[in-house]
Amino acid sequence: xxFEKKRSNTKxxxxxxxxxxxxxxxxxxxxxxxxxxxxxxLVQFRLPEAKAIEKIENKRLISYIWxxxxxxxxxxxxxxxxxxxxxxMYSKRVSLPNVIVSLRVDKNSDMGVVTDIQQELRKASCLxxxxxxxxxx
Amino acid sequence: MIQIKxxxxxxxxxxxxxxxxxxxxxxxxxxxxxxxxxDTGIGxxxxxxxxxxxxxxxPISKDRLAAxxxxxxxxxxxxxxxxxxxxISKTLIPRIESKIDLPDTKKLVxxxxxxxxxxxxxxxxxxxxxxxxxxxxxxxxxxSKYGKRLVDLNDKxxxxxxxxxxxxxTISIAEPEAIKK
Numbered sequence: 001x002x003f004e005k006k007r008s009n010t011k012x013x014x015x016x017x018x019x020x021x022x023x024x025x026x027x028x029x030x031x032x033x034x035x036x037x038x039x040x041x042l043v044q045f046r047l048p049e050a051k052a053i054e055k056i057e058n059k060r061l062i063s064y065i066w067x068x069x070x071x072x073x074x075x076x077x078x079x080x081x082x083x084x085x086x087x088x089m090y091s092k093r094v095s096l097p098n099v100i101v102s103l104r105v106d107k108n109s110d111m112g113v114v115t116d117i118q119q120e121l122r123k124a125s126c127l128x129x130x131x132x133x134x135x136x137x
Numbered sequence: 138m139i140q141i142k143x144x145x146x147x148x149x150x151x152x153x154x155x156x157x158x159x160x161x162x163x164x165x166x167x168x169x170x171x172x173x174x175x176d177t178g179i180g181x182x183x184x185x186x187x188x189x190x191x192x193x194x195x196p197i198s199k200d201r202l203a204a205x206x207x208x209x210x211x212x213x214x215x216x217x218x219x220x221x222x223x224x225i226s227k228t229l230i231p232r233i234e235s236k237i238d239l240p241d242t243k244k245l246v247x248x249x250x251x252x253x254x255x256x257x258x259x260x261x262x263x264x265x266x267x268x269x270x271x272x273x274x275x276x277x278x279x280x281s282k283y284g285k286r287l288v289d290l291n292d293k294x295x296x297x298x299x300x301x302x303x304x305x306x307t308i309s310i311a312e313p314e315a316i317k318k
Binding site: 009010015018021024025028048050051052053054055056059062100102103105106107108109110111112114115118119121122123125126127128129130131132133134135136 | 143145146148149150151159160163164176177178179180181182183184185186251252253254255256257258260261262264265268269271272310
């Protein structure tokens with residue numbers, strides 16, 4: 001007489017129909033939480049307002065320079081000195097020939113620092129600039 | 138031997154038909170609540186850097202020059218007349234309009250000059266006024282000539298090209314003078 005192991009008859013498969021949905025949700029989660037190249041802004045600034053403003057369509061071309069309330073200058077991820085801007089911006093221009101430099105300057109700063117930066121940008125031949133402003137309503 | 142058949146239990150399953158709906162709902166929620174921030178601002182092209190010893194001065198006739206001077210107190214001087222910042226646009230519009238049909242070498246050049254101590258906000262306001270003057274002249278031109286609004290024109294169309302040619306935005310940013318002590 002053969003002995004057979006007793007097995008339960010219930011199926012033990014994991015339902016896989018919802019798998020794509022779960023993956024979808026995960027994908028969504030990551031899409032939402034990921035911001036491309038997050039930059040920590042280390043300076044405090046409030047943008048001025050203007051009416052005749054333009055949009056910058058191509059976000060890939062933009063490179064930012066921040067000038068804070070206390071005159072601190074930030075390029076990329078770190079605070080920079082004025083005389084280093086030329087070198088940094090030049091290397092940016094080499095890798096991206098038609099770079100647009102967006103100046104995010106605090107509205108209470110002096111023109112002096114803005115002009116100094118503009119001079120450095122001219123020396124680095126980054127000539128397309130954009131004064132970042134908010135829309136005045 | 139009599140086999141007693143066990144009653145077959147239904148398969149335990151999580152209802153998955155609504156999963157797609159839930160994920161879509163989530164997708165929708167995030168699409169609606171996400172703000173894609175668009176960078177806006179006043180665009181400008183800086184002049185090329187030329188070392189001081191190679192610089193040459195080109196005389197510009199007074200007729201085509203509109204010099205906007207802003208000092209550290211926020212006073213604005215437009216062609217030697219003291220005006221307020223909101224008036225810049227109105228003053229410039231007739232001057233730009235009068236030069237629409239003139240050749241390229243006779244168009245208006247707006248020069249914006251500031252002190253080193255001038256407030257940045259004032260400078261932006263003045264620049265904004267200049268830009269606004271140009272934009273409203275362009276708008277006028279487009280409406281009277283093509284019967285279309287400027288925003289409806291294609292960026293690469295012939296009309297836009299002509300407008301750019303007829304009314305070029307020439308803003309010269311002069312270097313500020315060091316403050317006299």
